[in-house]
Amino acid sequence: MKESEIIENVRSALAKHEARLSEINQKIWSNPELSFEEHNAHDNICALFDALAADGYTVKRSAYGINTAFEISYTNGQGGRTIAFNAEYDSLPGMGHACGHNLIATSSIASFLAATETMRALYPNTPYTTRLLGTPAEEGGGGKLLLIDAGAYKDVHACFMVHPFPALTGSPNLLSASSDSAQYLANNKVEVTFTGKPAHASAAPWEGVNALDAVVAAYVNISMLRQQILPTQKIHGVVLRGGERPNVIPASTTVEYYIRAETVKSLTPLTERVVKCFEAAATATGCTVEYKWEPSYMDMVDNRPICEGYMIAMNEMGYSTIYDAAGQEGGLSGGSTDMGNVSYEVPGFHGSFYIHTDGVNHTPQFTAGAGSEESFQRSLYCAAGMAVVGCRVLGDDEFAAAVKADFDSKV
Template identity: 80%
Template sequence: MQSVRDQQSIITKVREVLEKYEPRLGEINQKIWSNPELAFQEYDAHDNICAFFDSLAAEGYAVKRHAYGVKTAFEVSYTHGQTGRVVAFNAEYDALPGMGHACGHNLIATSAIASCLATTEAMKTLYSDSIGFTVRLLGTPAEEGGGGKLQLIEAGAYKDVDACFMVHPFPILAGAPDLLSSGSDSTQYLANNKVEVTYTGKPAHASAAPWEGVNALDAVVSAYVNISMLRQQILPTQKIHGVVLRGGERPNVIPASTTVEYYVRSPTKKTLEPLTERVLKCFDAAAAATGCDVEYKWEPSYLDMKVNKPICDSYTSAMNAMGYKTISDAAGQEGGLSGGSTDMGNVSYEVPGFHGGFYIKTDGVNHTPQFTAGAGSEEGFKRSLYCAAGMAVVGCRVLADERFAKAIKADFEKAA
């Protein structure tokens, strides 16, 4: 398995599988892209992907709908033999409000489906007589908000997984290098605390008797100013940003209740904690200054990505062997993006994980309508399949190469 000849034999089979399924993968991709669904509402995506694998039941694929107690999650698996290692591929398919697939989750889902198929069929052809193995596709809802993977972690979806893979699209920007993908975009993903803050004051007539009121909007303004000043004194790698969800009802009524939502991000979960404490002081100070009560509602926290070097290096090698220009780490590349967060980071703390990046042509960055258009392009779809091939080659190595699997585990444990 470690020779170039062995890698090439896997590449040949993987490409053959992807060519066979490309028309059907294109249909699935367009169905998801043209019918964007928000977090935990991805019913059609769930049903379409499950129906696709139902049609392959004779090939040995088993489908679990509404998996792990999450209504729009699913699990597709193929198992050969009684024992063996397990590789998993994460499919995301939720969209953004008002923008559709402005982060390209249709391409993430498509690449994961394709990798599952290619890994399974390559292993069946090349290694089914010698080893047992399991290939798993996990449908992971609500990455954009809600932390679907955290629910799957809690329910045990990853407990027996030896390595977990996914890739994420980014824009090709002016001045960026001529790359198809990067083996690691971990530095782009920050640990993230998300909080909804509600201030409660006292209503009054804003003109006739404003002194009778306690202005909850003043608390919002004060908190906003406090945090804006704090942002001047934090590291360039740390981010704080928010929006006003509710600022009052009428101009002639002193607002009695207001709500803001903020994200607090830092490179690691260790550095996120003290930054979050500083932000909370800004919120608390606003409450004290205005006489309002304050309540906090926390969303699931996203962790930073733990890089697994053996996986990243193997992916980079496989992609370059197939002629797809790929580097191991895109950190610092001109035109690259940084500052986002993902619940795949939480998965990478549970099992060895891979979250590569690939680049598509688009007139805008992620989370813009222009990126939505790029995510629906034929070239974007083709590039997702190229990366699917790379993940499948590495997936086969995890399942068939004992030495490689041990190196992955050792690197994961070292980084704990």
């Protein structure tokens, strides 16, 4: 099937559903919910597809044993290939959708609808499955890791999503960029607790073992370590608990740190160096130290045929798109995502697109930009590109083989 026919059908489907998509986008943006608490987003998205049940969509609420995850699918015939679209919809504490997950969810919903309806129109005799996965807790908790463990991706031949970023200063009108692995770093997250001994801070400080001193020592150790690591590696943290009152020697303190590196392989030795900073602080102050590790996010493995196919489709539709955004002036890098873990399981695409905001991700200004009509429209443009490539994975044996070969060569 010619790509021009796919594009025509994809655009038609998006136009047909635009009002529904706009409504769901605003519902998610206007009602931000934290990780694993995204009950309204879960219910509203599922309700949207309940209304489309006559078109053959199957809705599974609280899928894979996760309360705020869902799986919506469409199957044509027996066998064939499966594509999936990841919808994220958790927000950040105190600032709403400051990473634009409302737009991520909207673009994936839109692309799922457009790919399904295009396949139904152009490939009626081809067996296939399209799937929309609701993936909670990307900002903390690793919802996709739980879905991986539960088997949500075991039969998937390609998985898609896009992520918004602030418009590039050098190219403010650039719409989108294909997935680039250098943008998304492997990430270890750890909560560290130092335990000392309380005492009266004025009358008998020598009786105490100061756990806050351990925090300060660890912070200084890590600050010095930063001079000796690669520019692409990142270490950053906050003090969660530093003590109770100034006149009591703090007996227990807690910090939380993120450790990021280019790949899972390079993350391991960097993490070991950071742990030595904590251990040294504990030894110097006489405290004990305990670690609580969160699920690790892996680096993003890009898939060149998918990336190039997306770029070609977007440019054919008139949307200015490049392959690699990491080196562009004003481009952001250094973030992490649990989509990286998915990309180690199946061929993955985590594209970037750009919206006009007065601030970068994780700021109130970005929250405001993520709720604009222009940002919504840009999410639909990217949905079209993903849908076109998704149809190629399902309907083009040669393209699907190239996608698999590229994945097999990297993982």
